[in-house]
Amino acid sequence: MKKSAVFLTNVLGLHIALVASANATTTLIDDVTVFDSTGKAPYVSDVIIENGRFVSIGKDLSKPDGALVVDGKELSMVAGLTDVHVHWTASRAEVATALLEHGVTTVTDFHSSPDSYASKRKWHESLISPHVAYAARIAPPGGHGADWADERMTRLVASPEEAQKVMEYLDTYQPDVVKVFADGWRYGNPKEDTDISLHALKEITKQAKMRGWPVLTHTVSVDGGKRAALGGVSAIVHAIQDEPTSDELPGLLVDNNVFYAPTLAVYELRPDKLSGYSKIQIAVGKNRQKFSEHNLQAFMEAGVKLALGTDSGIGRTPFGESSVHEMELMVDFGVSAADALIAGTKGSADALGLASDRGTIEEGKRADFVLVKGSPWQNISDYRNINAVFIDGEQVVENGNLMGAQGPDTPPASPAKRLIDDFEREDGKTQYGTLRKSDIDYSFPRSHVLMTTKPGAKVNDHDLSVAIELENKPKPKAGVIFPLSDGSFYPVDAAEFNGIAFEINAKPGVYIVALDSYGGKGTVTIDVIDGWQNVVLPFDSFTGEEPLDINRLLSLSISVAGKGEEAYWMELDNVIFNK
Template sequence: WADTATTKWVNTPEAARKAVRELLPYEPDLIKAFADGWRYGFSADNTSMDVDTLSALVDEAHKNDLKVVTHTVTVERGKVAARAKVDVIVHSLQDRPVDQETIDLMLASGTAYAPTLAVYEPVKPGQSPPDSLDNPRFVQSNAKFQYALQNVKAFHDAGILIALGTDAGMPGTLHGFSTLHEMELMVQAGLTPVEALMVGTANSARAMGVLDDRGTIEVGKRADLVLLDGAPWTNIADVRKTERVFIDGRQVVGPGTALPQANAMMTLPATPAQALIDDFEGEAGRTRLDTLRVQDTDGGMDRSVLISLVAPEPDGDKALRLSARMSVKDDPHAGVILPLSRGSLEPVDARAFEGLSFALRGDGGEYKVMVRTVGGWWQAEVKAGPEWATFRTPFADLQPAANWRGDQTPWTGADLLEVQFGGGRGAGEALWLEVDDVSFY
């Protein structure tokens, strides 16, 4: 939700149509609607998208030849998605057994179903079960997973098109591996190995409207092929026995294949950092590095509301202004990210510099200056009053961010990705801040 250029909040049909039109210049492959608002059937339904809004979103997308998939995880919300004629329900309906009404609605609308079983498996491959099988969270996860298995079989038997997705990237849900495991879980749910293979190939291509290009081995179609040393049509576990892979007819995995050296690299090569990051005098919405500024707030059902804009100062100079109302939760926050490369994908090497220089003014409270590296977030706190002041924060003063999840690697200065300015206040309180002349020194 940080990238407001391609992530939109909508709660009316008019807003949904406008949002779809705003996405068209980005040439998306599909639109995903988070129609359930972080719900899994056990919390109040106060953030879900209503059927009129979702229907308008789908209609506008279809007018522009775009498929719509929805994050949908409860049976009642599945009915809403089907009534809105979404193309694919992504994630499992897992709060109870699916009923005939839902099946009928999905059949009538042609809605396909991609249950992403791999992300919901209570104990994923390589993980250990909890110390106590009576752990309430585990009991709940296991119950939902059993509903997920039961429902995908019910949908399949009813003639609803089943497609393959995984939500890979979530904890314990590895890219690539989880795709293969998803087919194994389909068999665990009651599909035959042949049916699971169809789900992972032709069915998914059909669900996304690209079956004329891929999904089956036919003359004139894309030559993307995986050759297996086994018989997965009888033993689905043989999908793991990859022998060769071809993309567009060219072998990229298998005997004799020379893989690119970049395949062994964890990140793109770093480029030298430029001194000026942003003085807010350039193209609207973009830093002086020609990267897109993005807003960042806390997550969950209640989120801090942030407005940021570049506005002129009395002297004619421009500065970035932030105003936020904090969400009602522990440790709310809001800020603006200045990516050091497009998409924050290419690290920059700032070892030629000593730290960050910037001008601030604000409400007199403490603010966080944060730097994200490949290994994690680093931060320092500064206090800014209503008068402009110039600050210099040496890299040596940055400390690992307390809320960083994962292995925090030592600071090197050679792998910087983003700079962020923001802060937090008490639940429901307001914050304001102005930033200018951000650079390395």
């Protein structure tokens, strides 16, 4: 098989990475049992696929000239799974392979900053990959999801006016969906985060729907479910598990056409998780799962439409395997095997606004499908018996294993340029064309960083002025990050240089300079005194637990770690790779 290429298409306003063969073939699958996810009973049929679409489904179809014929006897055809809740926290090649080998053909990406979308879409051209829908992350100030990285990763919204501005910002990057961290309940932990307000959520969904972007929410409580329904979201992509559902909530979800993907897999008390839990944590977790089961049954009985999500990539929830196991857990909680399969195919595609394009086996639909041995609509675990997986009509998996060589684990490096940032660009970007980011400590309360360029001491010269306020918490830290590519995704090779250098004028103290790379990170501390000084740091002065790879550098940061409620300032200029 020739390696697949990825192109971008526009489906109902969504820009999705789609896999297509370099030489598209016509395929006839003969005498296969079809479960089409439309609600029909399974039936035996021939299926013809051309140009990545199902073109004919029926008995005794004539073989098209030159068609590849697949014997479908003793096999079942089902639509590929769509997982609406995935965090790409590992190598993208590794994740893509695991998903495809488990029959997952469309997924979201909840773990990427908007400035990285274009780079990652480009990178997937070199991978054998499922379709990827990139999610813009939004949270209220102090809300779950805003406790790591900075606003380049998760935009903060507390009002309708801020919602409008954030959507205008996102127009530049064109996400495929929007994820709102709407619910601050933290699973019984006394330290809760902030809920988003209903009026802010309504404006987010209004603005998103104008752009054709479905809105998915992190919602885990009954009150949060009501807010999500009244806010007009497309789907709730976590289990509601703080208490038994109110009598009102199921009807609200139905009336507002909200899909429900309970992500049971991430909450499962697996043996590999229990070893690190206390008896109290285990008891609390079991109680939450009881509420999850009760509420799933109540929603199902009320007619709430189900989708499949896993939160894979978080909490040791494996990619691909969890998507199949999610359906098994649905069945354990009272959903029929057929309905679980429909949730994972048609339901999830519909939740992402893609139901007219995929999710069912119908003429005209995208030919993303799986051939399995068995009848997963009767025994859901039969979905594990994968014979073949097809994306856009091209086979990518055979007998559970990826066909052909997967692309590299990391993107190729480009040669590093000497000048990283001199703060002279009118668009406010670094000389690498990237957006500067705040380096902020993890978890609430979070330290604060304010950056602005200002005139320097020389004519037509500018410096970066950084104001820092450290929060009252253990080991507060804050500073500035200089990405070496958009979203720090494509690395640079700095082998021709000896280190980095910059000019700094700052409040005296100990500052931390860090270089991030694929595979490792190195840091060095510097003592800053009064007045401007030139700092030169050889690469071999950077140390860390994993060796720094100067051939695959991702970013440079300059930060300060001090005591809570301390204020710092620094001015920076002429940040370079040094020879």
